[in-house]
Amino acid sequence: MLFVVLAIPSVLWAQHFEIDTTGFFNDNSGKVTHFSSGSDTSFIYLANIKGSPFVFPCKGKLLSPFGYRGRHFHAGVDIKLNHGDPVVCAFDGKVRMAKYYAGYGNAVVVRHSNGLETLYGHLSKIKVRVNQELKAGDLVGLGGRTGRASCVHLHFETRYLGKAFNPRQFIDLNNYCLTKDVLPITSRTFGRSKDYLPTASNTGSARDNVPDSVSTNTASNAKYGKTKGRKYHSIKYGETLYAIANHNNTTVKDLCSLNGIRKNKTLKIGTRLRVK
DSSP: OOOOOOOGGGGGGGGOOOOHHHHHHGOOHHHOOOEEEESSSSEESSOOOTTTOOOOOOOOOOOSEEEHHHHHHHSEEEOOOTTTOOEEOOOSEEEEEEEEEEEEEEEEEEEEETTEEEEEEEESOOOTTTOOOEOTTOEEEEEEEEEEEOOSSEOOOOTTTTEEGGGGGEEETTTTSSSSSSEEEEEGGGGOSTOOOOOGGGGOOOTTTTHHHHHHHHTHHHHHHHHOOOEEEEEEEEOHHHHHHTTTOOOOOHHHHTTTTTTTTTOOOTEEEEOO
């Protein structure tokens, strides 16, 4: 009997699809701390109201960005880790799913009080249960390669009321910290192109065009978001990233990292950039 073995590139086994977790978020009994501007924009706090800081799930090299891979959509980012490494919860929240789920393997979905949801996939072991209350930094599972994965890594997704978007809009994936205090949510938030970031009105300082009521409430909770010492610059006519960086004793690379933008980005007059 003749057996034919087909060589299939490992990349085909990478996580190429998204999970519809909407059904896991029907429990809306908790207060969702987001605010509408009266237009098509909502604003959500990224600082934990109860005092726990943001904690990056696991510090490792970014293997794959958000967005389309050819015809396939990648709904999160892939982060390198070792088998058995701890994976922790990014914000305070409540576990909405903790089980093996198709190509995601062992996966945990946590819903946060501000309307965000975070997903942690390909875990070797799950260390939480459904409806468990978590603090930022609490263990959710151990790193692995379960499900459809070409190597050991964490598949991490950020969602707003069940809809995935690029975590780089508010997380610095190189320095493992938040880049904003308040996240504006519009239809542009959910673009799907590779490593998608919205246009100028949704970048820069989180306080751009934020209603006074939101700004005031955010300021009153700033001590929980580790915002002390931050500095912002309003872009003026003719300014470049190089000039702004030079004036503020920083680098273009650092400015781009802090604000989640590219160095060739067109600067919009009046937009505020975080420079420290």
